[in-house]
Amino acid sequence: MNASDTNIVVGKPLNRVDGYLKVTGEARYAAEFPVAKMTYGVTIQSAIAKGKIAQIDTKAAEQVPGVLAVITHLNAPKADGEKGGGHKVQVLQDNTVLYSGQHIGVVVADTFERAMYAASLVQVRYDEEKPTINMRENLAKAYFPKGKIPREESPDSSHGNVKQGLANAAVRVEQTYTTPVENHNPMEPHATTAVWQGDQLLLYDATQGIFSTQQKVAEVLGIEPEKVRIMSYFVGGGFGCKGSAWSHVPLAAIAARQVNRPVKLVLGRIQMYGPVGFRPETIQQVSLGATREGKLTALRHTGTSQTSTFDEFIEPVGKSARMIYACPNIETSHRLVQLDQGTPTYMRAPGEASGSFALESAMDELAYALNIDPVELRLRNHADVDPSKGLPWSSKSLIQCYKTGAEKFGWQKRNPQPRSMRDGNYLIGWGMATATYPTNRSPASAIAKIMADGTAVVQSGSQDIGTGTYTVMTQVAAEALGLAVEKVRFELGDTKMPKTPVSGGSQTAASVSSAVHLAGNQARSKLLQLALADEKSPLYSSNAEDVIAQNGSFFLKNKSSVSETYQAILARHGMKTIEARADAKLGDEQKKFSMHAFGSQFAEVRVNPDSGEVRVTRWVGSFGVGRILNAKTANSQLIGGIVYGIGMALMEHTIIDPNLGRVVNHDLAEYHVPVNADVPDIEVLFVDEHDPHINPLGVKGIGEIGITGTAAAIANAVYHATGKRVRDLPITLDKLL
Numbered sequence: 106m107n108a109s110d111t112n113i114v115v116g117k118p119l120n121r122v123d124g125y126l127k128v129t130g131e132a133r134y135a136a137e138f139p140v141a142k143m144t145y146g147v148t149i150q151s152a153i154a155k156g157k158i159a160q161i162d163t164k165a166a167e168q169v170p171g172v173l174a175v176i177t178h179l180n181a182p183k184a185d186g187e188k189g190g191g192h193k194v195q196v197l198q199d200n201t202v203l204y205s206g207q208h209i210g211v212v213v214a215d216t217f218e219r220a221m222y223a224a225s226l227v228q229v230r231y232d233e234e235k236p237t238i239n240m241r242e243n244l245a246k247a248y249f250p251k252g253k254i255p256r257e258e259s260p261d262s263s264h265g266n267v268k269q270g271l272a273n274a275a276v277r278v279e280q281t282y283t284t285p286v287e288n289h290n291p292m293e294p295h296a297t298t299a300v301w302q303g304d305q306l307l308l309y310d311a312t313q314g315i316f317s318t319q320q321k322v323a324e325v326l327g328i329e330p331e332k333v334r335i336m337s338y339f340v341g342g343g344f345g346c347k348g349s350a351w352s353h354v355p356l357a358a359i360a361a362r363q364v365n366r367p368v369k370l371v372l373g374r375i376q377m378y379g380p381v382g383f384r385p386e387t388i389q390q391v392s393l394g395a396t397r398e399g400k401l402t403a404l405r406h407t408g409t410s411q412t413s414t415f416d417e418f419i420e421p422v423g424k425s426a427r428m429i430y431a432c433p434n435i436e437t438s439h440r441l442v443q444l445d446q447g448t449p450t451y452m453r454a455p456g457e458a459s460g461s462f463a464l465e466s467a468m469d470e471l472a473y474a475l476n477i478d479p480v481e482l483r484l485r486n487h488a489d490v491d492p493s494k495g496l497p498w499s500s501k502s503l504i505q506c507y508k509t510g511a512e513k514f515g516w517q518k519r520n521p522q523p524r525s526m527r528d529g530n531y532l533i534g535w536g537m538a539t540a541t542y543p544t545n546r547s548p549a550s551a552i553a554k555i556m557a558d559g560t561a562v563v564q565s566g567s568q569d570i571g572t573g574t575y576t577v578m579t580q581v582a583a584e585a586l587g588l589a590v591e592k593v594r595f596e597l598g599d600t601k602m603p604k605t606p607v608s609g610g611s612q613t614a615a616s617v618s619s620a621v622h623l624a625g626n627q628a629r630s631k632l633l634q635l636a637l638a639d640e641k642s643p644l645y646s647s648n649a650e651d652v653i654a655q656n657g658s659f660f661l662k663n664k665s666s667v668s669e670t671y672q673a674i675l676a677r678h679g680m681k682t683i684e685a686r687a688d689a690k691l692g693d694e695q696k697k698f699s700m701h702a703f704g705s706q707f708a709e710v711r712v713n714p715d716s717g718e719v720r721v722t723r724w725v726g727s728f729g730v731g732r733i734l735n736a737k738t739a740n741s742q743l744i745g746g747i748v749y750g751i752g753m754a755l756m757e758h759t760i761i762d763p764n765l766g767r768v769v770n771h772d773l774a775e776y777h778v779p780v781n782a783d784v785p786d787i788e789v790l791f792v793d794e795h796d797p798h799i800n801p802l803g804v805k806g807i808g809e810i811g812i813t814g815t816a817a818a819i820a821n822a823v824y825h826a827t828g829k830r831v832r833d834l835p836i837t838l839d840k841l842l
């Protein structure tokens with residue numbers, strides 16, 4: 106039995122099913138639940154980067170009317186911030202200060218204003234030690250990471266003999282590239298509302314992972330995960346910073362237990378810089394060797410990035426160098442320097458975003474050194490199999506991405522000579538880069554219920570961090586169930602629902618769609634079996650293969666007058682619902698195939714030769730990302746990634762005071778991200794790609810690939826425009842004068 110072709114809604118540019126709720130303010134975010142007897146938590150943050158709290162005077166704060174508690178290490182209940190996976194968190198267990206901005210206390214009051222005021226009255230005296238803040242001054246302390254990088258064996262890799270490959274090369278490029286600390290700036294800050302009901306903890310939390318947050322909070326507090334319920338129905342952007350529960354989440358729970366009332370704890374924008382992760386600073390070396398004909402003979406990509414003194418986070422900048430180009434000799438390595446700053450974390454395409462800036466800039470430098478067109482150079486080094494693993498690709502459309510992108514952009518009209526293209530006084534530059542991101546997937550579960558009224562409810566834990574999960578999963582469910590999308594309600598965001606992975610690594614669409622598809626198919630099949638076995642059904646004793654499902658009815662394929670509605674079948678059996686639960690497990694496809702999405706990025710910049718101002722004026726990105734679940738939300742995801750990359754290339758730079766370790770530009774006035782006026786029309790093309798191996802629907806993640814290659818495409822365009830190679834992000838005016 107199949108859902109009929111006319112039923113197909115997967116892929117259509119359906120408007121967001123939650124759009125109405127969002128624009129009318131009905132969509133409730135973590136800080137917007139009207140809970141009775143609510144109180145408000147405000148954290149106190151350390152003003153130094155390293156040392157001890159010698160004295161903390163809370164008397165004045167405690168006397169503010171409406172203040173219910175001032176919790177510090179002196180009176181906090183026992184908890185363990187190292188437990189529970191994810192990043193280690195600080196939960197007021199001692200007087201140690203590990204980084205500037207660390208939460209060292211929580212004030213709870215009956216209004217937010219009173220809590221804020223009281224927090225300002227807390228006096229802290231520190232025994233300060235000299236912090237280590239600057240990575241560049243401490244490279245001698247770089248160490249080999251204890252941990253692994255995601256889905257790879259080791260922080261280092263070696264394939265062939267790079268030394269030999271470089272020695273044999275006719276042309277070499279060996280350069281250093283750097284990227285600064287950057288911060289996530291989701292519109293919605295981190296926010297948690299904690300409610301205890303007896304020994305049960307309810308948390309409304311802005312998170313990318315309800316189940317990982319449940320586990321983390323339970324273990325930090327030392328209670329059973331079953332006693333913790335996380336609800337997260339709407340999230341105003343994540344980008345990685347909400348991928349791990351940070352200190353404020355268990356602190357909200359601790360505070361709520363202390364005052365025996367619900368506590369709402371929202372981080373202010375300024376508090377988003379420091380205690381909730383950031384993209385770490387990187388220093389990267391890329392060495393490329395090639396023959397005169399432009400065939401790579403060696404590729405080495407090494408990266409040093411910062412981590413904290415108490416935890417480890419590796420920015421895997423060299424990961425894509427392992428698979429992106431055909432090369433017999435490839436080496437990558439990752440080193441870390443401990444700083445007295447918070448622990449860095451995933452930020453949109455962690456590794457690939459920073460790493461592709463270095464590698465794809467170096468490829469452009471190689472193209473100039475060889476006098477070969479940059480697209481042509483990449484075509485000559487196209488990897489037909491994964492060069493490090495030796496595995497075939499599950500699917501790959503990169504050649505088409507280069508071709509369609511170049512054609513749409515008009516790349517063949519490019520004069521490669523730097524400073525050769527002008528528009529009046531302005532210098533025009535065209536640059537390109539390869540984009541790639543792995544296709545990740547984790548086990549996920551879903552439940553589908555067809556109701557007596559001919560509608561369906563489908564549930565799967567999961568999250569919608571603004572990416573469109575509600576919408577695309579409604580489409581997947583509708584198609585599997587044989588129902589119109591309006592008849593399907595997809596629910597997510599509650600740990601009482603079937604388990605799913607964190608919405609990180611661009612894996613939600615691939616993971617959750619597999620479960621929703623399976624559950625929907627099974628529910629529909631169960632219903633059909635009822636009809637086929639029922640003498641009173643017009644479909645009695647037909648073959649399941651001869652039946653199609655459409656708009657809530659089963660039809661005989663060759664005789665559509667023989668049909669029955671879902672409602673009629675359920676009614677005759679006296680059933681309120683028929684339901685199926687599915688667990689979508691992984692097969693052994695990861696052992697057989699290397700699975701990645703690919704794309705090409707083409708950028709035009711216009712540079713003012715007098716001021717050094719760079720404007721991105723045109724963009725074409727072409728992507729092979731498997732099956733598109735929704736043409737509109739997919740387009741938006743790719744545009745969003747590219748916009749993020751424009752910020753990375755030209756603006757984003759978290760400036761840290763070298764003495765205090767404090768973020769200087771800790772708000773959106775000083776931390777620049779692109780606004781509408783900074784962003785041209787971005788044209789996104791999709792190459793039609795069918796991947797039968799990756800997952801049941803052939804879906805590749807699209808949340809992160811858009812940013813990859815973006816900063817390099819801009820840097821390469823800036824070189825083309827100006828003749829200046831900027832190897833240190835962001836490309837600000839001063840670097841071009």
Ligand code: MOS
Pocket residue numbers: 313343344345346348451452453454455608609610611
């Ligand atoms: Mo994404 S940075 O993997 O949440």
